[in-house]
Structure formats: C-alpha cells, structure tokens
Amino acid sequence: MKDIRKETIYFLFLMIFFISACAPNPAATPTPTTPPVIFPQTPTPFVPECSSIETIPTPAASDASLFPPVSDADMVLGPTNAATTFLFYGDFQDPPSAELALVLIKLREKYPEDLQIIFRDFPLVTNPGHEKAAYAAHASHAAALQGKYWEMHDSLFIKQAEWSLLSIKDFRAWLSLEASLLSMDAAQLAADMEREDIIEKVKESFILANEVGLPGTPFVLINGQIYAGNLSFDALDQIISLILLGERQYTSCPQMVIDPEKEYLAVLETGNGEIVIQFYPASAPIAVNNFVFLAQAGWYNGITFHRVVPDYFAETGDPSGTGQGNPGYFFKNEIDPSLSFNRPGVMAMKNIGENTNGSQFFITYDAVPSYDGKYTIFGQVLSGIDVLEELSPRDPKIGEILPSGDTLLNVTIEER
Template identity: 45%
Template structure:
C-alpha cells in the first residue's frame, strides 16, 4: 500500500504512492529552501558491466522508430516462447503510439529448450535479406501453434511455405536459411544474451536498464511515460512557498467532477509546501488516478501514470501520529520512511494498517462523492486496465 519504487531491474514491490499540458520548468523558483528534503534521481544509472555486454544499436539491427529517439528499447526474444508471441504485437502498437520518442530494436535469444526457435530465427534473418523481417516475424509468432510442436523437417517446410506466401524468392530464401551469414547473425545475438546471463525471454533493455516486468501495452506505456518524465524532474528541492500559520485549500477539477481538500499546513508543512509548489507549477494537470481500490484508497500524483514517477526529490515524514480513522483523508504515498515525493492517496474508509507510516496532510471537505465515483483500477493485477480518470487542474486557495 505504497508507491512503486524503481530498482535496477524494475522488478518492484507495490507501495502506496501513487499530467500535464502545463510543463514544469525542472527548476524551482527562488526562495528559502524546504528543509528535510533531498534530490533523488528518477531513474538508476545503468550498470556499466552489464552495458558492456549489450551492444548499442548496430547497423544491421532490426528496428522500428527514429534512430535519434530519446528512448531505446532493445528486446531479446525467442520465436517459440509463448510470452514473446504475446509481446510482439504490443511492441508494434507501442512503436505506433510513440513514433517520435521510441526506437525498438529486435534481437534473437533462441532458448535451447525450444527446439524450433533457432530455425525460426534463421528464417527471420533470411527474410530480412529480402527486406521482410517484420512480415516474417508476424507470421511466425501469429502461427506459433502450427509449428512449435513439429519435428525439424516439418517446421522447415512450413516456414518455406510462409516465405512463398509473403512473396519472397523461395530459392534464395532456402539458400540464405542455411547460410553461414544468417547463422552468424543469430549467433551474435545469442552470444550477447548468454554473456549478459539473461534469465529468459522476452527481456528488455530500456535506455540500458534491464526490464522483465509488466509487458502489457498499459504497462509499457507507463514505463515509456516514466522515461519521458525524467526531463520534467527538478534538480533541487522546492523553496518554502507557504506560511504554516495560514490556511490552504486545494480545489481539484477532475474528469469526474470537482472536490475540495483542506490542507494541514500547520501539521504537515513540508507535505503541504511540496503539494502547493507542484500544483502551482502545473505538475498535477492531467495526472491520472492510476490506482483506485474501492473501500481502500484512490491514488494519484504521478504524471507518468506508472506508479513509479516523482518530482526528483524526497522529503521526510510528518504528522505520523495522526490516525487513518475515516474516509477522505489525504496522505503522501511513500516507499518507506522519508521517501515522500508527489504521489498521494485519499482514503475511502478507516485504514488502521496505515497508521504511523504515512503523512496525513489534508482532508476532503467537499465532493467526496466524486472521489468515490472514480474508476476502479489496480495496476498490481497487470494487463490492460480501464482508462484512468484524471485530475485536470488543482487550484490553491490561501486564506
């Protein structure tokens, strides 16, 4: 019940933390700094030892997207792997969704436990020599059940027939299928994956960071948005922009309606200060309620919608003696003590199990029915979820 936190492998636990037309500058405005805060990069630094084993994009790699895209996904895949067959159309959709932001690179990792996977890797490379790698890839994955259980001779005949159906020169295709050039091309990728000790397929490297978690379209969209969010992160902690002696309210306009939160500036000045600062910067504009669990909490504050995002800084816990004894309480999500960022949650009911672990910094005073009407969605279940309701704007009123 917390926010998701990025580790090197992106294989994470769920925590309770939880976009954007008006972009933040990435630099706080001037003013006295907020204490109890430290700058924390959004993404870890790639392991140089592992990076050395995974070559950058090569001239003969099979790619989708612009070569100068800011985000590169390198996928190691096995044609006989059922999960790879599921991911293949997702990667195609992802490339179409981010035509300017994303370069997808396809590489081979035929597993020894899949007897026909090596043959199909050769077939894709033979097709590539006639300019139809992706056409052959699509056919092989889409018809996996037709050849995966076959003997080698039957599988070979099947793929040659498919080459003909794709309009390839089948005589040349057969020659290339057996050529040393094609075998060496596949072996190169296999050696890379083996040297890196990849645990299985499909396996991704996203800007050098290994990833083998949720590969649904929603899951990967969230990860791409997370990498895009890096440009919006702050490089210093925010200044103090509130007066703890004054009263503050936050008026939320959402795709489901409006609600108002009274902020506890006197009890949780750091949390309120960060929230007010980010709201005035437009950080919460068009941010989804990415996690909504009826009877428990509604969670938001991450512009990427992945549950991993934050503003680039953490600040310490406050007001931990307060109790989660009713609905409508707004608190900071975290991944442990003093790891508060921009994600927050609103309770739907008393939650004694949260007592002492989270900073309560506000309470819904109007429009709780709107909060209760948010679309339920649980990212922990994986897969494609219903569209999230969004915060359109947050307006701060100082009294």
C-alpha cells in the same frame, strides 16, 4: 563461453517491484514510493528539511551495454533519441518470442516517439520444431531489400501459427503469398532468400548470440541492460512509464511558493465532477507548498487515481500511474497532533516510512485512526466526497492487467 549470470545487471527501478509497503493496520495502506530515476535538471532553491534523492540513475538508452553496440547491421525501428530502447533477441518460430513481439507492437503504437525496438536473430535451429527459424530470418532480411523488413517481421510473428507447422516447401509458398499481401515482389523475395550475404548474416547472428551465452529466446535488454522480468504488456508499459517519469523529475526540492499565513484551496477536477480541498498550511507548510508547487507545474494534470481501495482511500499523485513514481525528492513528515484520521475526506501524503513524502497523496473514505501519527495530514475535503466514492477500484500490482482507472484531469489552486 561467458557466464552471463555474472554480467546480469537489473535496473534499479525494477528493484522497487519487490519492496512491500510498511503497512499500518488495517492492511490496506498507501503503496510505497521508491526512487526510480533522476534525470533532467530543474534548478529550484533548496527548502530545509527536504532532500533530493541521491541514487544511481536508471541507465539511459545511450549508456554502454554489455552486448555489442547497435550498428548499421542491426534492424532498428523508432527514433534514435527514444527514452527507452528494447533490444530483442528472438526466433521467428518460437512462440514466446511471438508473444513478446505482439506486446512490442502494442507498445510501439502507444509510445511512437519514446520507444526504439532493435531485433537480432537468434534462430534456435538445433531445437526440435525450429527447422524453419533460419528460413524465416532469411525472409525478413530479404524483405528488407524491398524496404519491408518490419512488415515481414510483424507478419511472421503475428501469423506464426499459420506457418510454423508447415513443411519447408509449403512455408516457401506461404511466404510468396505473404509477400504479395505486403505489396512485395514475391519472386524477388524468394531469390534474395538464397543470397549468400543474407544467409551469412543470420548465421553470424546465431554464432554471436551463442558466444555471448544467451540461454534462449526471447532475450531482452532494456537500455542496454539485461531484463529478466515479466514480459507482459502491463509490466513493460509500467517500466516505460517509470523511465519517462525520470525525464520530468526534479533534482532539488521546490522553492517556497506559499504564504503559510494565507488560506489555500484546491479544486481537483475529475471525469465525475470536482473535489474541493481545504489545506492546512500552518500545520503542514512543506506538504502544502509541495502540493501547490507541483500542481502549478502541471504535475498532477491527466494522471490516474492509481490505487482506489473502497472504504479506505483513493490514492494518486504519480504521473507514471504505477504507484512507484516520485518527483525526485523526499521531504519530512509534519505531524500535527490536533489533526486526526477521524473522519472521511482527510487528505494526507503517502510515504514508505518516516520522512519519505514525495508527490503521492491519498484521501480517506472513512475514519482510519490507525493512520494517526504515521502520515502527514495536510488537507480536508470540503465538497466532492460523492465524486470520490465514484472512483473505480484499482490496486496496481506489477505485471497484472489493470483497469484504466479514473483520471485526475486538472488541479486548480486558489489563494485567499
């Protein structure tokens, strides 16, 4: 039996979950950005003092897996070209498997075009309290013969508490009723559950899972790689968001789209009103150019103010909404000693250290002189501080349930 611990491969982007911020005083500081993925090609001329992120990309859904490849024998739901594939080894009578199944149902609803689910049976028939696990698996495959696999799959998990403690005889009666509710032929379902090919299919799945050395259920692979992290909706939602962000990232730095000799304003439209920003292109030409480039490309449209810390700052600029995303490149700090965090409404780039600016930025609620020299100041609020102060507090932490947050609806650039 293989020792799967030797084969466990974690996603590169999951490593960011354990990186803490380089925190200037006071403690509330912009959260770190780390490079999760680089995927699509968006050719743009290179700008000096800016570099694209060179890293091993997060595995794509088509990458080779440590486990048997998906075949016609697998139960698959979702588009074959989905950005994210979840392969789920589960037991219909296992409560943690049911919890994950409910999470995946919600994720399927949120990402119908971007998520593919594959379920493989691993009925823990040798465990106490799992004596109906194999029967439930038989029922799901019998339902597949009537085109109702996923309906039965979902019902078995959603209603697990109804049937889990029943006797096998009563469970069969429950299945008959459930088949009727799902517009199936109950008698045919019962007959098909006894088919030798179905019984062997479930048995073979159990044997293969044991040969691989699975420790139990649920066991999850994301894009072919073992995932041993948090299985909550928020945690998996953030992972999918980061994978999808990879499809939007750039592979080189933005071309120069501004004239540093001109004046630039930005109007940030939110659900509470507008925030007008005056930029400092002479002091921070790379940062201003970066913001204008991304704004004109629609990068900032419809994204969340993912971190709002009352009395300190509001932070946004990450389309994934996790606070971990970036545009696929970093550029250097531009520190102008004449500019200071000495008042409310200062707009600056978020970073995780010197020369790691990307797309995220923050606007201060008050003077924070301890930030001087550490973050690139590239703008100042002209109007809309009151709008900024109405943003809902939010501090993203991986795996925790978060409020939805306020949305940056649109950014309009004005050149004068």
